[in-house]
Amino acid sequence: VGDCCMDFGFEKALVVSGAKTYEVAGGRVIKILMDSGIYAEHSIVSRGDIEDVNEVINRISRLDAEVVVGVGGGKVIDVAKLASYRAQVPFISVPTSASHDGIASPMAVVKGLDKPHSIRAQTPLAIIADVDVISSAPRRFLASGCGDVVAKCVSVRDWKLAHKVKDEYYGEYAASLALMSAKLVMENASLIRDGVSEGIRTLLEALISCGVAMCIAGSSRPCSGSEHMFSHALELLDPGIKCLHGERCGVGTIMMAYLHDLDWVEIRDKLRTVGAPTTAKELGVPPELIVKALTIAHKIRPERYTILGEGGLTKGAAERLAKVTGVI
Template sequence: MFQKAKTMVFPRQVFAGHNVIERTGGMCKYLGLKGNALIVTGNKTKKIAGKKVEVLLNNDGYNVHTIEIGAATNENVKKVKKTAKEIKAGFLLGVGGGSKIDVAKLCAKEIGKPFISVPTSASHDGVASPKASIKGGVSVDAVVPLGIIADTYIIAKAPYSMLASGCADVISNLTAVKDWELAHKLRNETFSTSASTLSEMSARVIMENADIIKPGLEESVWIVIKPLIESGASMCIAGSSRPTSGSEHLFSHALDRIAPGKALHGEQCGVGAIMMMYLHDGNWEEIRYALKKIGAPVNAKQLGIKK
């Protein structure tokens, strides 16, 4: 008797492109979000976009509270949870880079409230994923963003190394899928063809456009942001991080322990992907070529790691 069942949760609305931050209030109303809004941001990202979001939500009739945090730590998650309960937050918005979004999405899960992702950089696929990376751990289950607002004008102002890191993170999907296929063959691990195909396609789009992804171009962000969001969506389909996280991510986590703060997460995953594809006897050269074209690190020296 057939008894299989599966649940998939996706973002309900995604705005990507020039000046879409102006539509923040409209998205919140469309999604039926009520109650007090809590913006989770940082000192720099508040100036870049956090204050703007606050003003926009106020203009649309929302009562808004803002909390500034630093790194993605358990202490900051507790701090945001405490504030959310004190103000009786109806929903949260993560406005900033990966750490601000990760803290907001994990807090949203723990208090059972909706979450909107408003990235100010595109350094990895966490802007759309149901996972969060908290210091002291590897990756934990969080909540899928109910909505995503990826303003290409704002993201283009971030240091180019962040965009290159996001590209490298998505390109590293190729080895993650290889690992997943191997686990399916050797250990009969559940495998999703649709999730793996979407993950690989995201990587291929970045690689095929490597020649035209350049610093200071909003068009480059436009090319990259869709594969980043699709990469996150592949995790929603799979119900795990398998389509986007394999041995190349374990390599990155190992570097975080032995050489913390040397490079961005996506940059480390890109170098890890070169190594792991070589071990898979795959086409590691095409990964290296694409990363070089984009301007992402391709070896330990470029990651800032000494012998």
């Protein structure tokens, strides 16, 4: 990270991290920057909401920072990404876990906004990922990352459907990149589960490739469809929900794959292989919340056409879907 900042000529950096990730890597990043002749200060993200974003923006202004370095998981990366975007300074992503594709995407999700889904931020100037650091994170984060990548099987199919039904722009290259990422993660599920460096690297490259796919498409379309709407609907219904974004997306992918007539059983089995939840019980979510989320998911992004259609699912259809796929 020091060499990277030196190459770009940065002299002042604001390092954004969480309290735990500061101990894991944030402190080291500050030392590396200072040893490289780059003055660095740090800002701690606690909630991952718009207040944190505004605080980081204020710190950027006070320091007159030339770059923001986000060191942490999804919450930290998203706050740093959105704050740097609004402050109009570059952003460098230093993930400490591989729980979702936000480490490389131009999108961000933070609490306290009027939208329960991702919004435009900026693409990282660089992504610096240490496989050893990411391997030391709880296995749950790796499984969540797999859920977010495997979800591209559905999101691309939704995108193609929108092109057919609504004549929406569909980019073959971006779609292929997202699908390839999902394919490689599924093929390497056992290596990822076992924490083998080759498997971790594959997951990281897949997450980064998904970010690139979004940049090419100019939106999150190739990487966010009905399965993400389901995930955001769950979070909207229960803001304090404990399961991770990628975990929710994985379960959503199983159900939406069924609607798309994809091989949902294979998707479910690959998620099980990496240790990701595949049922409401494993998510820690009541069955009735799953059903409710399915019935309102289409309203999360009404402008984005998916397999859920414009009217969504009835309660009966939602219950049948969740039961036939074994989610409830």
